Amino acid sequence: MDVKSVPSDRYRIDRLSEPQQDLLGTLDDFIAEVRAEGPYVLGFPGNLDFSYSRLSGLLDIFVNNVGDPGSSEKSSVSAKAKAMERAVVDFVAELANADPRGIYGYVAGGGSEANQFGLDRGCTLLPEARVYCSTAAHYSIRKSARLMRKELVVVPCDDQGRIDPDALARECRRDAGRGAVVVATIGTTMTGVIDDVDAIIGAGAATGRVYVHADAALGGLIVPFTIERQSWGFARHEVGSVAVSMHKGLGMPVPCALAMCRSELVDPRVQGEYVGATDSTLGCSRSGLATTLLWYALANKGMTGLAHNARRALDMAEYTAEKLADAGLRPELHPSSIIVVFDRPAEWICRKYHLATEGARAHIVTVPHVSERVIDELHGDVLRSLP
Numbered sequence: 001m002d003v004k005s006v007p008s009d010r011y012r013i014d015r016l017s018e019p020q021q022d023l024l025g026t027l028d029d030f031i032a033e034v035r036a037e038g039p040y041v042l043g044f045p046g047n048l049d050f051s052y053s054r055l056s057g058l059l060d061i062f063v064n065n066v067g068d069p070g071s072s073e074k075s076s077v078s079a080k081a082k083a084m085e086r087a088v089v090d091f092v093a094e095l096a097n098a099d100p101r102g103i104y105g106y107v108a109g110g111g112s113e114a115n116q117f118g119l120d121r122g123c124t125l126l127p128e129a130r131v132y133c134s135t136a137a138h139y140s141i142r143k144s145a146r147l148m149r150k151e152l153v154v155v156p157c158d159d160q161g162r163i164d165p166d167a168l169a170r171e172c173r174r175d176a177g178r179g180a181v182v183v184a185t186i187g188t189t190m191t192g193v194i195d196d197v198d199a200i201i202g203a204g205a206a207t208g209r210v211y212v213h214a215d216a217a218l219g220g221l222i223v224p225f226t227i228e229r230q231s232w233g234f235a236r237h238e239v240g241s242v243a244v245s246m247h248k249g250l251g252m253p254v255p256c257a258l259a260m261c262r263s264e265l266v267d268p269r270v271q272g273e274y275v276g277a278t279d280s281t282l283g284c285s286r287s288g289l290a291t292t293l294l295w296y297a298l299a300n301k302g303m304t305g306l307a308h309n310a311r312r313a314l315d316m317a318e319y320t321a322e323k324l325a326d327a328g329l330r331p332e333l334h335p336s337s338i339i340v341v342f343d344r345p346a347e348w349i350c351r352k353y354h355l356a357t358e359g360a361r362a363h364i365v366t367v368p369h370v371s372e373r374v375i376d377e378l379h380g381d382v383l384r385s386l387p
């Protein structure tokens, strides 16, 4: 449904003198609409294949994970929620090839915050460094650089869509002795391409010391189950921080992400004054709801469930690429990626399937709620729409 077609008065708070029944009815309608649309949301990376209604009791309690997950707590409520948070961080750190004992992490509000956390750690370590990313990096990187008043060097991509190591090396040679903070995108937003971290490290060497922040917002729960399994993330010691969105690959009713860095990069003296906890996070109050749901989802799926999710998404990407090739839309699918990029179809098809578009191309992200049935329906619609 087109949001603009909703009369703007419909949700105005000061007009709501109606009985409560109508308020709940309004939300019931909203829920029904969102759920009906779900199977057709193909262009955005949020996995909608989840259900947490069994845990609705969490909506009647308040859980606030203020401060570091590892810091002491006066309240037993937060102590338990933070123990769950630490378990989540340990689990995801292992997925990212780290020994959890050497990793600091927390549940952030989303991938953008997790990116900013990582870049801030890198820029604190190397205060003279410029920040480098490719033209395909997520716009949250530009936002973070702006907030930190850091110079951002945007480097072109090579013919495979990865940050171009030669162009990066040229820029880095101008910065000898300053160090470099480089963003490696592990699955770019538009095409799912994975940057070559070894090439980045090689190119950055001209600056002296390279700090790599891995933006794995999209790929963080996929690449651990591909040929990248042993080499990505903290496997390379130059990688100081990793960000992984959880509402994308895992499926969550609230946005959230894991912000992680090597423990030696956080300063344990940073105190949240009145909360009685140390606090190296970027916020203050943090969602205990997100943390407890995340703990449940990861524990419930386990490694086997996550591997199954990733496999299903990768297979569905191949299936989608085959169907779109058959429909003549020239699909492109990169290794270890769940994004299929193809020629932009008719406008009504873009709307019906919520396709993300950029110029003459569109994309589908085959997160686990994307089904063969809907891809087949899209295939039929595309064939029908051709002159």
Ligand SMILES: *Cc1c(COP(=O)(O)O)cnc(C)c1O
Residues within 6 Å of the ligand: 109, 110, 111, 112, 113, 115, 137, 138, 140, 185, 186, 187, 188, 189, 215, 216, 217, 218, 245, 255, 256, 257
């Ligand atoms: C989605 C995305 C982000 C932002 O994550 P949010 O959780 O939506 O804030 C950052 N980087 C990449 C590569 C992404 O795909």
